[in-house]
Amino acid sequence: MSLKHEWTNHRAYASLGEARLSVFRYIETFYNPRRRHQTLGYKSPEQFEAEHAPAQAA
Template structure:
């Protein structure tokens, strides 16, 4: 599973450009994980829904 995570990060983020500083890279990685990877990617355990979609469909109004 972790290999899939790092593979996705490599293809979708790290291979696309160079960053001027380590801090800039750290900020970009944090943003990618927290803004896209964790909340938006689809999970097989959630019926191929993203966590956001799953919560919207399974949280009482």
């Protein structure tokens, strides 16, 4: 899934500010970095990144 598919549904925005506010709302309400995601093994993005960041850095 993507921002375009999940949130905007091909919506036209009146201004850049309106589009930015919509993206902010998506990140803070729908995506939520603490929300568990099925594709991440039911871990939050924060948990998943904490577990995998050291492996990627090496």
